[in-house]
Amino acid sequence: MLEKIETGTAEIAVIGLGYIGLPTAIMFANAGFKVTGYEIREDVVERINSGKAHIVEPEIDELLRRAVESGNLKATSNPRDIEGKDAYIICVQTPLKDDKTPDLSYLESAVRTVAGAMKRNSLVVIESTVPPLTTVKMAGLIEELTGFKAGEDFYMVHAPERVMPGRIFKELVYNSRIFGGITPESAEMAEKLYRSFVRGQTFKTSSTVSEVVKLMENTFRDVNIALANEFAFLAHQYGIDVFEAIELANTHPRVRIHSPGIGVGGHCLPKDPHLLLWPAREDFGLIRLAREINDSMPLFTKDLLFSALRELNVPPEDAVVAVLGLAYKGDSDDTRNSPALAFIEAIEGDVAEVRTYDPFVGGSAGSVEDALREADAAVIATDHTAFKSLDWEKLGELMRTRILIDGRHVVENPPRGFLFKGIGRGEY
Numbered sequence: 001m002l003e004k005i006e007t008g009t010a011e012i013a014v015i016g017l018g019y020i021g022l023p024t025a026i027m028f029a030n031a032g033f034k035v036t037g038y039e040i041r042e043d044v045v046e047r048i049n050s051g052k053a054h055i056v057e058p059e060i061d062e063l064l065r066r067a068v069e070s071g072n073l074k075a076t077s078n079p080r081d082i083e084g085k086d087a088y089i090i091c092v093q094t095p096l097k098d099d100k101t102p103d104l105s106y107l108e109s110a111v112r113t114v115a116g117a118m119k120r121n122s123l124v125v126i127e128s129t130v131p132p133l134t135t136v137k138m139a140g141l142i143e144e145l146t147g148f149k150a151g152e153d154f155y156m157v158h159a160p161e162r163v164m165p166g167r168i169f170k171e172l173v174y175n176s177r178i179f180g181g182i183t184p185e186s187a188e189m190a191e192k193l194y195r196s197f198v199r200g201q202t203f204k205t206s207s208t209v210s211e212v213v214k215l216m217e218n219t220f221r222d223v224n225i226a227l228a229n230e231f232a233f234l235a236h237q238y239g240i241d242v243f244e245a246i247e248l249a250n251t252h253p254r255v256r257i258h259s260p261g262i263g264v265g266g267h268c269l270p271k272d273p274h275l276l277l278w279p280a281r282e283d284f285g286l287i288r289l290a291r292e293i294n295d296s297m298p299l300f301t302k303d304l305l306f307s308a309l310r311e312l313n314v315p316p317e318d319a320v321v322a323v324l325g326l327a328y329k330g331d332s333d334d335t336r337n338s339p340a341l342a343f344i345e346a347i348e349g350d351v352a353e354v355r356t357y358d359p360f361v362g363g364s365a366g367s368v369e370d371a372l373r374e375a376d377a378a379v380i381a382t383d384h385t386a387f388k389s390l391d392w393e394k395l396g397e398l399m400r401t402r403i404l405i406d407g408r409h410v411v412e413n414p415p416r417g418f419l420f421k422g423i424g425r426g427e428y
């Protein structure tokens with residue numbers, strides 16, 4: 001196996017070709033390995049085999065084309081095509097159920113597929129973010145299904161993915177990486193394989209430490225954003241601009257306050273704190289409170305909008321509201337857990353009409369202008385780069401009432417002629 005990795009002849013199967021799996025498959029393919037991408041969505045398989053990506057990410061089209069044209073990357077929905085591979089890399093989604101407990105059904109089903117295809121001495125890597133102790137449990141499931149012994153007959157590793165959408169192809173190369181093996185040999189094997197394209201530092205540990213590290217990273221960010229949101233809430237009561245205060249506080253050498261906003265979305269931050277807590281018997285409550293604060297921000301944005309409508313005597317039930325941005329963050333097409341959607345859900349029954357526009361996702365309007373025509377309020381819900389250069393004084397001419405609510409600190413200076421309110425931007 002080691003020799004196959006070192007000579008680039010190891011055959012790799014990547015399970016799940018989404019935001020993480022597809023870029024990972026591309027990296028291995030362009031590093032010279034034969035990669036088979038196994039994906040249950042046939043439309044995705046077809047697109048990838050024709051050299052076209054189904055997700056938005058800088059550089060992906062060119063890098064995917066190279067991987068497919070070289071013959072190194074093939075996608076399939078047929079589990080027989082991944083039989084007998086040397087390494088299996090599982091990148092399926094690990095969302096929450098409605099009751100906020102982890103839905104590990106995609107992972108389990110992927111592990112079952114791998115167990116049905118692998119051979120003795122295969123390396124199985126879980127890249128998906130999982131609750132603590134999951135990798136050990138999945139190794140047990142593979143043992144049950146194959147009769148192989150984990151650590152002796154196959155290698156098993158948790159190798160969390162830490163890339164930031166929008167910078168995936170740079171971070172895949174330069175981020176440091178953690179390989180949590182159920183045995184030291186497992187971690188070593190995965191490290192060798194990933195060294196084919198990783199230039200960052202690499203660390204080896206146990207699978208449970210690695211699972212916790214990944215979850216701590218995103219929980220740290222979520223809790224810090226909640227703190228920033230709490231500061232924004234206070235700033236409204238003191239009538240100051242929280243962004244000015246944060247900028248000044250961040251000149252302290254040991255302070256780095258995050259940015260408040262309409263909420264925390266995406267596939268990761270809203271669920272990873274729950275994954276971290278799930279197997280624990282008890283916790284102090286800080287992490288849960290942070291989640292509640294961040295989840296309440298779309299409602300806080302609704303309060304800002306409704307107080308503005310009241311100020312200008314527009315009855316909410318007559319109001320036409322244009323929401324700019326549906327994606328969970330700037331320049332992304334991903335709407336998973338997007339606070340923009342939570343905001344829309346919160347206002348929908350209370351206003352006359354909600355129009356939406358997003359340059360990456362689409363929406364009910366085809367342009368910013370179409371969304372704003374005869375509208376009473378514009379609400380910026382996503383920090384897309386294109387929204388930063390909008391000429392509000394000109395756009396205001398299209399609107400029936402000029403209310404602008406900035407949920408993402410996109411507008412630096414309140415435009416003239418508007419009633420402007422932003423999260424953390426003074427009184428409301």
Ligand SMILES: NC(=O)c1ccc[n+]([C@@H]2O[C@H](COP(=O)([O-])OP(=O)(O)OC[C@H]3O[C@@H](n4cnc5c(N)ncnc54)[C@H](O)[C@@H]3O)[C@@H](O)[C@H]2O)c1
Binds near residue numbers: 044109113127163164
């Ligand atoms: N998106 C991110 O920014 C990011 C960053 C770091 C880590 N992660 C973690 O990586 C994992 C994957 O996230 P993602 O955003 O790529 O998800 P995704 O939904 O974009 O991709 C998962 C893909 O797996 C496919 N799939 C599901 N079950 C399958 C099965 N049994 N067999 C084959 N294919 C299957 C789905 O159809 C989908 O295309 C998650 O655990 C996530 O927490 C995500």
Ligand SMILES: CC(=O)N[C@@H]1[C@@H](OP(=O)(O)OP(=O)(O)OC[C@H]2O[C@@H](n3ccc(=O)[nH]c3=O)[C@H](O)[C@@H]2O)O[C@H](CO)[C@@H](O)[C@@H]1O
Binds near residue numbers: 266330
């Ligand atoms: C620890 C860390 O860095 N993890 C990253 C994170 O990446 P992400 O794509 O989820 O992006 P974020 O930037 O974290 O944004 C999430 C949401 O929070 C809002 N936000 C953000 C900053 C802020 O100060 N105030 C905010 O309100 C933002 O608008 C958006 O809705 O998880 C990935 C998956 O595990 C990781 O791989 C990746 O490293």
